Amino acid sequence: MKIISDVGPNFFGPGAKPGAVPTDVDQATGLERAELLAALEGKELFELKPLKITKYGTKKDPIRVKSVDPVRYVGCSGFPVDSHELLWLVLDKNHEFDRCPECGQVFKMNYIGTDSGHGHGHGH
Amino acid sequence: MIIQPHPYHLVEPSPWPLGASFALLTTTFSGVMSFHGVANAGLFLTLGVIGTLTTMGLWWRDCIAEGTFQGHHTKPVQRGLSLGIILFIVSEVFFFLSIFWAFFDSALAPTVELGCAWPPAGIEPIYPFELPLLNTILLLSSGASVTWSHHALIAGDRKGSILGLVVTLIFALIFTGIQAYEYYQAGFTISDGAFGTCFFFSTGFHGAHVIIGSIFLTVALFRLMNYHLTNHHHVGYEGAILYWQT
Numbered sequence: 385m386k387i388i389s390d391v392g393p394n395f396f397g398p399g400a401k402p403g404a405v406p407t408d409v410d411q412a413t414g415l416e417r418a419e420l421l422a423a424l425e426g427k428e429l430f431e432l433k434p435l436k437i438t439k440y441g442t443k444k445d446p447i448r449v450k451s452v453d454p455v456r457y458v459g460c461s462g463f464p465v466d467s468h469e470l471l472w473l474v475l476d477k478n479h480e481f482d483r484c485p486e487c488g489q490v491f492k493m494n495y496i497g498t499d500s501g502h503g504h505g506h507g508h
Numbered sequence: 509m510i511i512q513p514h515p516y517h518l519v520e521p522s523p524w525p526l527g528a529s530f531a532l533l534t535t536t537f538s539g540v541m542s543f544h545g546v547a548n549a550g551l552f553l554t555l556g557v558i559g560t561l562t563t564m565g566l567w568w569r570d571c572i573a574e575g576t577f578q579g580h581h582t583k584p585v586q587r588g589l590s591l592g593i594i595l596f597i598v599s600e601v602f603f604f605l606s607i608f609w610a611f612f613d614s615a616l617a618p619t620v621e622l623g624c625a626w627p628p629a630g631i632e633p634i635y636p637f638e639l640p641l642l643n644t645i646l647l648l649s650s651g652a653s654v655t656w657s658h659h660a661l662i663a664g665d666r667k668g669s670i671l672g673l674v675v676t677l678i679f680a681l682i683f684t685g686i687q688a689y690e691y692y693q694a695g696f697t698i699s700d701g702a703f704g705t706c707f708f709f710s711t712g713f714h715g716a717h718v719i720i721g722s723i724f725l726t727v728a729l730f731r732l733m734n735y736h737l738t739n740h741h742h743v744g745y746e747g748a749i750l751y752w753q754t
Contacts, residue, residue, distance in 0.1 A: 405666045415511065419515060430515050452513045
């Protein structure tokens with residue numbers, strides 16, 4: 385898309401013309417700009433939808449959960465969904481698997497982060 | 509640029525929450541002591557108010573830097589900010605509901621202490637179809653002109669937007685001036701029974717609301733003139749407009 389090729393790697397737009405009202409494409413910056421440019425390409429920059437549980441996770445075939453941090457929480461409500469009280473489990477990238485103590489469903493972390501940062505999401 | 513995996517704004521450590529706590533404690537504490545005539549309470553009240561205003565200014569300055577210049581205000585962050593403004597305005601609506609309640613409680617069935625009359629015996633109320641009517645017209649017109657300014661901004665008409673907002677602020681200043689004149693001319697005070705209390709309680713807090721709204725709109729005008737506001741990202745201005753219209 386043309387607008388995106390106008391944008392350099394430093395993530396600054398061209399700015400508004402003097403005397404004109406700027407648009408978001410003109411001068412949004414940082415994370416807001418990344419979100420905007422992805423939206424202009426018809427993509428969603430962030431995965432915010434809840435995980436769809438379409439099967440009962442087992443040790444052989446666990447529910448895989450993406451994570452950019454080495455540890456993350458997952459709420460299990462059994463299979464089918466909402467068949468028991470929501471229980472919060474801690475998934476760890478060093479664990480072979482993690483199991484819900486209520487229904488025995490198995491989750492496995494799919495670690496997609498990098499080990500360089502301290503993983504608290506300060507995106508700068 | 510490494511992009512964080514979520515759109516939310518994890519704020520940096522900041523001195524302003526602590527600063528606001530100390531300033532507000534000083535303000536309320538010395539305010540009460542000042543009402544009770546404690547020595548030097550007025551000095552501490554002044555310090556508290558200066559501290560509160562300074563903290564507010566510096567804190568919101570940081571918010572502008574984070575949103576406009578660092579790009580932390582993504583769509584979900586903007587939604588959160590708008591929700592905060594809306595909830596604040598809802599709380600104010602209920603505050604004014606209680607003011608109206610106090611008025612109707614006194615006025616609809618005046619007690620024998622008021623001479624079974626409203627306005628109570630001996631009170632000369634302000635005639636509502638002179639200056640008060642003019643002030644009503646001014647405020648309604650300012651609502652129209654601020655809408656003009658907002659729609660001009662969305663349409664990309666910078667001149668119209670600035671002009672509409674300047675007109676709004678002129679209406680606001682005239683309103684406040686006329687109200688100050690009315691307070692000066694009023695034939696009763698806040699200590700003249702239920703009528704005086706209800707009158708100055710309601711018009712006083714409404715006047716404070718107008719003054720705060722005028723400052724809020726002035727900040728938006730400054731940011732509009734300095735190209736902070738885009739045609740679709742101007743949460744601060746929308747908050748000011750919402751505050752002004754309520």
